[in-house]
Amino acid sequence: MQGNGSSTLNVAIIGAGPAGYYTAEALTTADECVHVDIIDRLPTPFGLIRAGVAPDHQSIKNVSRRYEATNCRSNVRFVGNLSLGRDITLAELGTLYDAVVLATGAAKDRPLGIEGEDLPGVIGSGPFVGWYNSHPDYKDLNPDLQVASVAVIGNGNVAVDVARVLAKTAEEMAGSDLASHAARPIHGSAIRDIHILGRRGPLEASFTPKELGELNILDNCVALVDPAQLPDESLDETLSGAAKKNMAILRAMAKNKPGDKPVRLHLMFYVRPMAVLGEERVCGLRLEKTRVEDGACVGTGETEVLPVGLVVPCIGYRTSPIADVPYNQRYGCFENEGGKIRDGLYCVGWAKRGPSGTIGTNKPDGSEVADRILAEIRPKGTKGRAGLEEIVAERGLHIVTFQDWKKIEAAEVAAASGPAPRQKFADVAEMVRLAES
Template sequence: MRHIAVIGSGPAGYYTAEACQKQFGDEVRVDIIDRLPVPFGLIRTGVAPDHQSIKGVSRRYEATALTDNVRFVGNVTIGEQVTIPELLGLYDAVVLATGAPRDRPLEIPGADLPGVTGSAAFVGWYNGHPDYAELNPPLGGPGAVVIGNGNVALDVARILAKTQGEFAGSDIVGHALSALETSSISTITLLGRRGPHQINMTPKELGELGELERAAPVVDAADFPPEIDDAMLEPGHRKSITHLRNFAAAHVEKPVHIIFDFFAMPVAIEGDGKVERVIVERTVLDSRGAAVGTGETYAVPASLVVSCIGYRTPPIEGVPYDDRAGRFANDEGRVLPGLYAVGWARRGPTGTIGTNRPDGFAIVEKIAADTQPNSGKQGRPALDALLAARGAEVVTFRDWQKIEAAEIAAARDGAPREKFTSIEAMLGARGT
């Protein structure tokens, strides 16, 4: 028997648990530990609420969670109820699958002004993450600036632009839905330091912007290289550029504009006690394809700025950390003897949800090579005794199912659920 602890119940965590079952069969016990009382991490609070088909992958994780040798241990915080050294003493292997849930800082003057928020916080706000439920972003002004040229920036722009009716069938939380209903934002500017060919936006997400009821994407045709250059792009990327070219040619008039401002680098955020404008420097690409400022600047009015420039894994005391990369320091997943990292905690915030599956299987192969069965480590019963002695209020997967049932019962018409947005409410729902 091998005893394995996985820290984090998102895609990387559950794919690692699945890989443990495939590798070791019945001769393994996996405890998936999470600081929240609810599982699935990014799937629950990171994926856009109007992308329900993507969230359906959680059913695969649920199948793993309901097996006898995998257990969810929710509402347990590493460093408070239990430490990494303690877990290493109890388990044959400890796998860090914490993801990258913190925003990469926007390091320009004015980034600390009220009205500036990172995408992790903003996405967490409309997805009901307890850490961000009280964010209350300023939606009363006419302008919003979204910094970034990836899919998260598209998600933020789309959510800001949608009508109430377009949220039918989504699980956007009630407080965000109410706030967006009274929003005054009519211009959403997406700032990208480089040009259309350098975006990290996928065709599906870009295509959705062309189907919005009251909002139209606006692209300047002068920003594109010659159309023949599109042939050098990967097929998926070429489809994305085709969407942008179609947007540039369409000239659709709608009350809300989503403006793609390419070759635009934010250099400062200004305002009297709050965000009022973003100062942007025009850029060009150098011979290496990097954005270089030209010295020409202009102001974009905004009462809300959402920075979508990447994520970082929070450090854990005693675990080697690569501050430059914003993830745990590791050698192909090995961090310390008995300690491993997987998913975004290992490689940084890159790839798709599905990328975590082969990553999990690769880590488990290393665990198999590094460990022997029946080492004498106690695993699950020893953790239970330690947590009980410290008064931890552990949430099981069966408890989570009660929480989920209560969320489904509270859903507004047409919505799959109404998420609890506080840990207290989640814990209280276990008795319903």
């Protein structure tokens, strides 16, 4: 089937993460006259599956096999190392394709909004997680881990991931794909105390039992909870699901002793950061104690200083704005109605709904936007991928195809040692050279 035939619906999806792939899958399953180009600024596909999901959670990354199967369809193409904004404009894509879907995720950290948050030593979870996961943007981050105490702000699974990756030993991470540039500083760090800080209480925390439970079985690190911060045990009977499981884990942690293991992980509830302290770099966090009223966090006015040399806020993300695309400041995503931004322009995944939900949440999102496109858009005889190739050739761009990516992947697997599944490359030029070799 020709990509520029008048019966072909040409769709460009910007972003090769879960949302982009689920949309491509839904579009091409429903109608084989749809041609999809999945464009990503990186030479590697799969978005946060590669650069966000924790390196020691390999089984979660297996979902990428489903995306590979989508990419093996003749009417789906991966176009890596092509950035919307840097290499091509939205207006250009709008003339080449019948519909454009923004699946660009939400890579920017939500700011803490407190004094001192720009001090060296405050590193948002976006860069920090990207660094230990070999994201090319953050390979040179080089955080100073020769500090005794760290604050990880937030009570979601990203905070738990960051704390666990910092706490695990080299042996515990042997089967992971932790970035090689991060392994030495992490495993040679001076960190002895890791604090996970939550504004509200244990019942309001959003971490899941599996992730929380992993904190209580670390080789070198003991998880500690102040029993006074846990609700009366009589309440446990009234709990169900994740809340009940979390409470059982927290009660077990409350029985641990600080001296049980060399490193301590403190789960601190009912505190909110008021200021990051320090002159040249961070040396502490001023915290205000809080209480919860009707589910909301209320300050008590009582403050304390937590001495820390590194602060990693894990408090959510925002989509990067794109010129001429309306933006919803409140939710940090594109303004849209059921995935539609305007005629011919759609969004999906975190770019559509903000940074919430699991990988699987992006699947119904992808189906919804695919259904809308198929119902609303008719082929207009656009050039599609042939037109994109002309622009790529004119501008001398080095795009990476799916076959190229498979070469990069094979080299990563070959470079791995021991039980590690791969040793990831983090340098774009190196990956492009490999792809072209």
